[in-house]
Amino acid sequence: MFKLLLIVLVILALVGGAVEFVSDDTQWVFIINKEALLSSIQNGAMTTYEYFKSLIAEADKIQGVDLSSPSK
Helix, strand or coil, X not given: CHHHHHHHHHXXXXXHCCEEEEECCCCEEEEECXXXXXXXXHHHHXXXXXXXXXXXXXXXXXXCCCCCCCCC
């Protein structure tokens, strides 16, 4: 359960922009801006929420589809 929570927090931080990857020819660097981490997690959660909200809103706009079974 703790691993899942940690993974979710890291993903939200990535989406929010507090974490960045910098690489050159010899190494990869994982930079975390600690001051922006909390606001980044909040921004990531809001971005994810708005994305799924728009998906649901677009799904409600679908018209002309009859899902009822044909009557005999």
